[in-house]
Amino acid sequence: MPERSLDAGSAVPGSARPAVRTVTVLGAGSWGTTFAKILADAGRDVTMWARRPEVAAEIAGQHTNSAYLPGATLPDNLTATSDAAAALDGPDAVVLAVPSQSLRDNLGRWRELLPADTILVSLAKGVELGTLKRMSQVVGEIAGVADDSVVVVAGPNLAKEIAAGQPAAGVFACGDHERAVAVQEAAFTSYFRPYTNNDVVGSELAGACKNVVALSCGIAAGLGFGANTVATLITRGLAETARLGVKLGADPMTFAGLAGVGDMVATCASPLSRNRTFGERIGRGETIEQAQEAVGGQVAEGVMSCRSIRDLAHGAGVDMPITDAMYRVCHEGSDPVTVGAELLGREQKPERM
Numbered sequence: 096m097p098e099r100s101l102d103a104g105s106a107v108p109g110s111a112r113p114a115v116r117t118v119t120v121l122g123a124g125s126w127g128t129t130f131a132k133i134l135a136d137a138g139r140d141v142t143m144w145a146r147r148p149e150v151a152a153e154i155a156g157q158h159t160n161s162a163y164l165p166g167a168t169l170p171d172n173l174t175a176t177s178d179a180a181a182a183l184d185g186p187d188a189v190v191l192a193v194p195s196q197s198l199r200d201n202l203g204r205w206r207e208l209l210p211a212d213t214i215l216v217s218l219a220k221g222v223e224l225g226t227l228k229r230m231s232q233v234v235g236e237i238a239g240v241a242d243d244s245v246v247v248v249a250g251p252n253l254a255k256e257i258a259a260g261q262p263a264a265g266v267f268a269c270g271d272h273e274r275a276v277a278v279q280e281a282a283f284t285s286y287f288r289p290y291t292n293n294d295v296v297g298s299e300l301a302g303a304c305k306n307v308v309a310l311s312c313g314i315a316a317g318l319g320f321g322a323n324t325v326a327t328l329i330t331r332g333l334a335e336t337a338r339l340g341v342k343l344g345a346d347p348m349t350f351a352g353l354a355g356v357g358d359m360v361a362t363c364a365s366p367l368s369r370n371r372t373f374g375e376r377i378g379r380g381e382t383i384e385q386a387q388e389a390v391g392g393q394v395a396e397g398v399m400s401c402r403s404i405r406d407l408a409h410g411a412g413v414d415m416p417i418t419d420a421m422y423r424v425c426h427e428g429s430d431p432v433t434v435g436a437e438l439l440g441r442e443q444k445p446e447r448m
Contacts, residue, residue: 127192195221243270297345308332317378
């Protein structure tokens with residue numbers, strides 16, 4: 096579906112659209128903190144939940160999160176707690192800002208605390224290992240709500256740049272358009288421009304697959320290759336992502352928008368991208384463990400997602416050679432140089448999406 100923009104003050108008075116005035120963000124990582132800042136800058140009262148009490152205390156008392164978003168000053172109308180029950184006491188919307196592979200376990204602990212009829216928003220970008228479910232499907236299953244009622248946030252969202260107030264945009268995808276617009280209105284600021292669409296499948300797959308392609312771009316850079324190689328990987332990575340998405344019911348135009356090419360370019364090209372940085376260290380000859388240590392002990396999402404996306408593609412009968420290559424490098428110990436040569440030596444064919 097085409098992305099729809101929001102102009103300030105466009106809400107229709109007296110409409111049935113739910114109002115979002117108070118928001119809880121569950122998770123205090125870099126993107127969760129940045130999204131909380133966006134909401135607070137847009138005039139919403141925001142409470143963050145942090146797993147570590149010292150992180151919550153710093154956010155609430157000093158309005159900073161030095162562990163995950165150093166250098167950013169958080170608004171006064173943003174507070175934090177490590178008490179999930181307190182955080183979930185009656186917000187209009189709940190934002191799930193935890194890594195994709197831990198979403199199920201975390202949400203299971205929070206399920207009984209979720210207010211009735213609250214709007215659920217997912218920031219996670221991935222495909223769950225084992226079940227091969229998208230994040231909105233996991234949320235729907237655990238929270239007992241319809242999958243298409245979950246608002247999915249996608250697009251080029253490098254946290255550090257947005258937290259600094261640099262202009263950016265995002266897509267809020269949801270089958271329930273009124274819910275998407277309610278969150279869109281709650282996150283509209285002078286520096287962040289939200290759009291909506293109703294293609295949850297395409298938006299989520301684009302967000303998951305771009306992490307895998309970013310790994311490949313990082314590996315290419317680590318091996319000493321330049322812009323032509325990276326551009327080739329981005330373009331062909333987008334092609335295989337779109338093939339999978341369309342096979343699973345996505346709108347092909349989604350992959351030409353912010354959730355697709357927008358997020359792909361930002362994640363694959365920026366040194367701020369954890370997945371690209373992780374891949375670059377692999378390309379330089381480091382092990383997975385060494386690369387993990389270099390990015391603060393956190394495994395890049397693409398390392399886990401390449402396994403689940405590969406399994407999802409195989410089940411759907413979709414050819415995804417870059418994803419297959421990243422799986423072999425990350426999980427089978429294959430040499431990146433050898434895998435790269437095999438990618439270049441594949442059967443010649445016309446360019447197709």
